[in-house]
Amino acid sequence: MNNSLTLKDIAKALNLSISTISKSLNDSHEISIDTKKMVLEYAQKQHYSPNRLAKGLKEGKSRSIGVVVCSLDNNVIAQMLDGIDKFSTDKSYQIIIMQSKESPIQETACIELLYAGGVDGILISPACETVDFSYLQSLQDSGLPVVLFDRLSDQIETHKVGADNFKGAYDATIHLIKNGYKNIAHLNTNTILSIATERVNGYKQALADSNIPFRPELLRSCDYSDTQKLNADLEESIKYYMTLENKPDAIFTAADQISTKCLVLLNKLGFSIPGDIALIGFTNTDLAEAFSPSLSTVHQPAFEIGQLAAQKLISLIERKNHAPEFETIMLETNIKARSSSDFKTVN
């Protein structure tokens, strides 16, 4: 620790008691204006700042919140963290970020560490393979506020903030259909989290509403927990698609990594986009327009999701509402149509 000046020091310097100093700095009514002024001035001049640990210990809270994400090195996540940071900082909460690296085990370790570290609440976007929320639930039951963001789950009851994945997937699929594509493949992740099923459902619904039969062989999922496996699964899937007798004319990808990697792979394998196959996918990178070809995307309001999640958590911590009625908030996504899904040219 670094900090030097304490209440005691000020008290000594001003020939007052510690409690008088404390009360003055907290603007208590039982201190005379003159004394307050004097103390405040001295404190400012000496750059006094209260010891956070002592205050936290005394008050039983740390004014810090723990954030658990799969990875820092990820566009969408970074933008969400930005939002979380903005709101938390405004409310004078510090955020402590930890990474699960898509490992449920490491995720639990993060949560334990944060809990032991005395955070006032936890904000979490679970690893894609997390299935067991009982530990988190038990923490919540014992009084620790928890809010899910980005990747939601039905396995725990609390505030949840994410994108409207069903609608995003629906819109993306409809976009492809409107642009003349009828054989639409869908590449998703191998997670049980609702984020994946919602996107699949949006995709299916769009097909149904357009009277296009759903072809199970066009729906595939890739192992998202490991880059190696993801690359392998992706390549296998694309090759599989392109060797079908009735092969797809478009792919809708449901995850950041998959979308961008898919474009790279299609290029590498020599397929022309959108000539041989069109592409649209979830991802938030603003580099999508620099791609070859520029990539059509489903864009999530990531910053807003982060902000809102932080707001929900802090309201829970400060118990603005005494009987918390949990809500699930889903923010609208946004289709950014670019060249990779241009109108189908008849051939």
Add this chain to the structure above:
Amino acid sequence: MNNSLTLKDIAKALNLSISTISKSLNDSHEISIDTKKMVLEYAQKQHYSPNRLAKGLKEGKSRSIGVVVCSLDNNVIAQMLDGIDKFSTDKSYQIIIMQSKESPIQETACIELLYAGGVDGILISPACETVDFSYLQSLQDSGLPVVLFDRLSDQIETHKVGADNFKGAYDATIHLIKNGYKNIAHLNTNTILSIATERVNGYKQALADSNIPFRPELLRSCDYSDTQKLNADLEESIKYYMTLENKPDAIFTAADQISTKCLVLLNKLGFSIPGDIALIGFTNTDLAEAFSPSLSTVHQPAFEIGQLAAQKLISLIERKNHAPEFETIMLETNIKARSSSDFKTVN
């Protein structure tokens, strides 16, 4: 705060004194094996975890380190944070990340907050316009370890860890020259930080070593503190370059945002890359290969920089070396040649 079970609780339950419990849990030699075992077992069963705040208060340290960066939403930074996180977590330090958003004022606010929050040390990559390091220096003088990473400065004496920007720039320029380009423009940022001048110097040296005269009009800088301004400056610079009678046949860009935006802009303005003009730039995004055309880059060992910076800071905190001899470590960059700087075709 959340945590419930305390030493007192355990002491009561086991009919021992608080200090016996404390010593047992700290594996003190002055406690009998039996007692230790009993205490440990009980503690584990009850999921005891020490109160971090109390411990920190008592020991005068928080086992947390503050990290100040310009932004979370940035490839290179995210990778560095990843490295910092890895090392810190391994050493049981928590990291508290704050963003300056390229504002020196906000940066100072972050530092103050971290200091007041009782971090054991600060890791900082300064905002590009930061010129005054006196506050940071005063904190360091008063005993708070500080380590600079990524963007270094001569204005403060401490450990510094970054990329070898001179060499990176030199290599990039030589790469262009070897591929047949002779009129090489250089786009940099408007910062005083050494990161910019080193890159300029590397560029100039490469020209000199290749007997190519340096043309001042080909060296320009853009305001990096604001996206609007950056875009404007960038567009102006490119247009300026392309209207010169003796216009450049290649551009070397010295910053992440500039490199990718430059590619987008050149495409938008209708210039062919590398036909009309070649391009190579600093950036770490692995999406560079998906660009149109794939972008040649100078890649920084960002993860390693983060790790090493964290290591240096923690060694300072734990005073492994009593008389700290400050060092500046510069890690090698890596040229990734792609299509945007392919061999010049004679025309």
Add this chain to the structure above:
DNA sequence: CTGTTAGCGCTTTCAT
């Protein structure tokens, strides 16, 4: 080997 005690910096009764 175990227990008592003081104190880290702060807030908060409860006196004065």
Add this chain to the structure above:
DNA sequence: ATGAAAGCGCTAACAG
């Protein structure tokens, strides 16, 4: 209006 004292959970010097 000000101050004394207790206590948040923990460690460590000192007693026993």
